[in-house]
Amino acid sequence: MAGFIMTLDSDDEGPARSPSPSPPPPSTRKASSKNDAATAAKGKKGKAAKGAKAKGKGKKLLDTVVDADDDEDTPVDSPRGGAADEEVRMDKGFVFDGLGGGFIGRERNSVWDSGEAYIQKRPNAMPRLSVDEIIARRAAIKSAEALFEESDSNEGGSDEELDYEELEKEMMRDLENGDLDFEGLDDESDDAEDDEDEDDDEEESDVEEKEDAPAKKAAARKDAGPQIVGGGDEADEEDWLGLEEKKSDAGSDAEEKDGEDAELNGSSGFAALADVDMSDAEDDEDDNSASDEDASPADRQSRADAAAAKAFFTSHENSTTLSRKPLSFTTLPNCTLSRQLLLALGSLNLSTPTPIQAECIPLAMLGKDIVASSATGSGKTVAFWVGVLERLLHRDRKNPMTRVIVMCPTRELAVQVHGVGMALARYTDVSFCLCVGGLSLKVQEAELKQGPDVVVSTPGRLIDHVRNTPCFSMDGVEVLVLDEADRMLEEGFRDELEEIISAAPRSRQTLLFSATVTESIQQLTRLSMNKPVRVKIDEMGAAAKGLDQEFLRVRGDKAGESIELNSRSGERHREALLVSLCTRSFSSGRTIIFFRSKAQAHRMKILFSLFGKGLEKSDELHGDLTQEQRLRSLKRFRDGEARFLLATDLASRGLDIKGIENVINYEMPKSIEIYLHRVGRTARAGQKGRALTLVGESDRKLVKLAMKHAPPESIKQRTIPGVVVAVVSKQLRALEPDVRDVMQEEKEEKEIRRGNMDLQKAQNMLEHEDEIKSRPARTWFQSTSEKNAAKNLGKAEHNSKFQEKTKKRAFDEEDEPLSKAPKRTPFSGLSRREKRRKMAMREDEEDRASGAQREIGSSIRAAKKAALPGKIHAARPERTPGQGEGKKKKKGGKKSVFDREMGVADGGAASDKRPGKRERDMMKGGGGAKHSLGRMGPKPKKR
Numbered sequence: 001m002a003g004f005i006m007t008l009d010s011d012d013e014g015p016a017r018s019p020s021p022s023p024p025p026p027s028t029r030k031a032s033s034k035n036d037a038a039t040a041a042k043g044k045k046g047k048a049a050k051g052a053k054a055k056g057k058g059k060k061l062l063d064t065v066v067d068a069d070d071d072e073d074t075p076v077d078s079p080r081g082g083a084a085d086e087e088v089r090m091d092k093g094f095v096f097d098g099l100g101g102g103f104i105g106r107e108r109n110s111v112w113d114s115g116e117a118y119i120q121k122r123p124n125a126m127p128r129l130s131v132d133e134i135i136a137r138r139a140a141i142k143s144a145e146a147l148f149e150e151s152d153s154n155e156g157g158s159d160e161e162l163d164y165e166e167l168e169k170e171m172m173r174d175l176e177n178g179d180l181d182f183e184g185l186d187d188e189s190d191d192a193e194d195d196e197d198e199d200d201d202e203e204e205s206d207v208e209e210k211e212d213a214p215a216k217k218a219a220a221r222k223d224a225g226p227q228i229v230g231g232g233d234e235a236d237e238e239d240w241l242g243l244e245e246k247k248s249d250a251g252s253d254a255e256e257k258d259g260e261d262a263e264l265n266g267s268s269g270f271a272a273l274a275d276v277d278m279s280d281a282e283d284d285e286d287d288n289s290a291s292d293e294d295a296s297p298a299d300r301q302s303r304a305d306a307a308a309a310k311a312f313f314t315s316h317e318n319s320t321t322l323s324r325k326p327l328s329f330t331t332l333p334n335c336t337l338s339r340q341l342l343l344a345l346g347s348l349n350l351s352t353p354t355p356i357q358a359e360c361i362p363l364a365m366l367g368k369d370i371v372a373s374s375a376t377g378s379g380k381t382v383a384f385w386v387g388v389l390e391r392l393l394h395r396d397r398k399n400p401m402t403r404v405i406v407m408c409p410t411r412e413l414a415v416q417v418h419g420v421g422m423a424l425a426r427y428t429d430v431s432f433c434l435c436v437g438g439l440s441l442k443v444q445e446a447e448l449k450q451g452p453d454v455v456v457s458t459p460g461r462l463i464d465h466v467r468n469t470p471c472f473s474m475d476g477v478e479v480l481v482l483d484e485a486d487r488m489l490e491e492g493f494r495d496e497l498e499e500i501i502s503a504a505p506r507s508r509q510t511l512l513f514s515a516t517v518t519e520s521i522q523q524l525t526r527l528s529m530n531k532p533v534r535v536k537i538d539e540m541g542a543a544a545k546g547l548d549q550e551f552l553r554v555r556g557d558k559a560g561e562s563i564e565l566n567s568r569s570g571e572r573h574r575e576a577l578l579v580s581l582c583t584r585s586f587s588s589g590r591t592i593i594f595f596r597s598k599a600q601a602h603r604m605k606i607l608f609s610l611f612g613k614g615l616e617k618s619d620e621l622h623g624d625l626t627q628e629q630r631l632r633s634l635k636r637f638r639d640g641e642a643r644f645l646l647a648t649d650l651a652s653r654g655l656d657i658k659g660i661e662n663v664i665n666y667e668m669p670k671s672i673e674i675y676l677h678r679v680g681r682t683a684r685a686g687q688k689g690r691a692l693t694l695v696g697e698s699d700r701k702l703v704k705l706a707m708k709h710a711p712p713e714s715i716k717q718r719t720i721p722g723v724v725v726a727v728v729s730k731q732l733r734a735l736e737p738d739v740r741d742v743m744q745e746e747k748e749e750k751e752i753r754r755g756n757m758d759l760q761k762a763q764n765m766l767e768h769e770d771e772i773k774s775r776p777a778r779t780w781f782q783s784t785s786e787k788n789a790a791k792n793l794g795k796a797e798h799n800s801k802f803q804e805k806t807k808k809r810a811f812d813e814e815d816e817p818l819s820k821a822p823k824r825t826p827f828s829g830l831s832r833r834e835k836r837r838k839m840a841m842r843e844d845e846e847d848r849a850s851g852a853q854r855e856i857g858s859s860i861r862a863a864k865k866a867a868l869p870g871k872i873h874a875a876r877p878e879r880t881p882g883q884g885e886g887k888k889k890k891k892g893g894k895k896s897v898f899d900r901e902m903g904v905a906d907g908g909a910a911s912d913k914r915p916g917k918r919e920r921d922m923m924k925g926g927g928g929a930k931h932s933l934g935r936m937g938p939k940p941k942k943r
């Protein structure tokens, strides 16, 4: 079945299969054949370009270039990672020199570089132009045109533009005079703003504006026409987030808080079990019998879940919370880490384990299955790598095979996790391979053939290799790690995960990590884990400690009118809000902006580039880009070349980029989990960060949830004067024709690229037909439609978690009276005998009633029937013999043997009536049995 081509990663772009003959992969550190490896092991500095003989008729050989000299210089940058380089490979006599081979203090962002070696080079492919390139090209054309055109009519501007200019000038005058501050920030800790901290100038002036110039502000608003956003009118001055309430709540008694928690929990995106930890489970069980009848269905459900969790998990108490003494990696309880790892940790400036690391490393080294959760940015990646690598140091080296698989939901995360693993394994001989969609299959295949110890992968590409890469199998897998485990367990990944689980040995160790790890035992059982240990560090739903969460209310044109996300006007308000924020309050530091859709992220990128004023320093990151573009965007962002990263949820999980100060949610995401992951891109590893979310009227529930676990002082309510947004809105509207033109150019450019690609394919086919056709056909795990269906399912689940759960809750609540503890029946409290007697009487009564009912029914039916007019038949003409037989005659024309023999007369009343059985028997002069025998037996002789 080579009829269709598809890629398998959930976030794959398209076929990674090159139509051109296999290009030579970039240099890798290891020799491609055993001979080469042996040569390298002997430390010879030979330069070898070896061809690995591929299986399959006519398959082109892959060249894996080995340059021993280069390898020695740059072992860590090689895609194979670890220190498989023989110069660094550990042996018994190895002694650390304390300098760590020159790797100490390496730039930590270098974990990202590992993906670059895997980028598929297509030298003949037409490069895809970025938005900035298209805009630059257009600008160049425009300026060239301007040279030839004398008319500057465009400069004159329309009435509308004149209005805008005047409005802007007016606003600027106001700003200079101090009559109008740009932005208001409602902070519940207003008093704290009074101190003259220079850093907080902006916030301070916001508050001043709020206090000192309400009249001026109102005047400015009047000038600006209709108020389109929160912060501009009276309604927005009020405490719409309920911060005052929250503040007072903070001091209220625990009982009240518990009640509120329960309420919020119910509508939470988290499973019912979310706040039930193991110790609670035991207490709950004791209470069960006493209060079961009174318990609500939700309570009973959570008890059942807790009991299931208790049976499923191995009980565990966090040792760090018990001991409370500061730990170091050298004094972890019940485990001793190897020197290689300690040195690597030290070289990364990691000396004190975070709580999740202190808990998980010893457990992982014991070979336990783990389900672990802790807040975003708390070091989960190191937590699983250290345990895994320590185990690998004691592997059987004579038998090289893939022993560890780490799975990530997105390619970018896989690149990062791969990089962290390699950095930690830099002084060991553990080898790595990165297998993600969008990157070169050929390079990956060549590496997998060498049996890397660790494979970091996205699920689709892993299955592709399991099926199609000779020599690679998961039979030797000892550890399976699922990073962002709850995402991996979602419906969209279900089939892929099942395939992977079935390919891995059952005896493996399974490690699950996420900030929002699933509590659904049902989902977890799919992984066939062995009594996993549940490690929970932070309260479920808790955001990172150093995070300030701001919310900006987005309103419709009229007060109280919510903005329809899909309506153009609604979007324009948001766009103007975002641009206003990014040009002022978020103009410094790096900011990642999340969108729900790729199209919106892309449109915003065009607007940012056209708008300028610093916004052109932005990049986009979403699934409509090539993998190369995606990695380039990330690189530019992390290197500070781009200050804004406009991303979809592709970037919401796991990405660890140093120096992200701000996160903006263009819309509130659909679930609290996604929210936590998004805002978790900042305030990582104990740093401070700020997250701002544009909140529509329908998002309030989620905002409440987000506020639930946050300390009151970290929640802020932001406002922007309407006039500011009105000005920006006009500016954006003026850019609309340019946006359309850029999009049109992109479309045309895409068509040209597609044509070019088809041409190249055809050319390749002509030149290399035999070779291409002789390649063994790849087998695919899913067809394109199945893959798309899974993708859509995943997307739907991803976006609807919250809605579904709130719906479910509403449904449960509706059901509550029905499903509550058994109702009292008329027999409650009676003795068994009495109950039976009463039941029998009742049945009799019912029978009688139903009998009477039946009788009544039938008499009604009979009466109705009688009332109906009878059928009117035409009078039959009298039949005379031989007349009017028609059909009958025809039918009866052929006489039966019986008739002939018995001499039954034709026609007449007698012949009309079929003789009965008895008569027939008598006529035949035999019994029934005989008759039947007679019919079946031989024809009776004529008498």
Ligand SMILES: Nc1ncnc2c1ncn2[C@@H]1O[C@H](COP(=O)(O)OP(=O)(O)OP(=O)(O)O)[C@@H](O)[C@H]1O
Pocket (backbone or CB within 6 Å): 349, 350, 351, 352, 353, 354, 357, 374, 375, 376, 377, 378, 379, 380, 381, 382, 514, 515, 653, 654, 655, 656, 680, 681, 684, 685
């Ligand atoms: N022991 C440690 N001491 C100091 N910093 C650490 C330690 N362990 C990890 N870090 C740093 O913390 C940052 C976040 O780590 P990591 O990406 O593993 O977080 P995470 O918990 O996986 O986050 P997320 O839930 O977003 O995936 C990294 O930059 C890492 O270098």
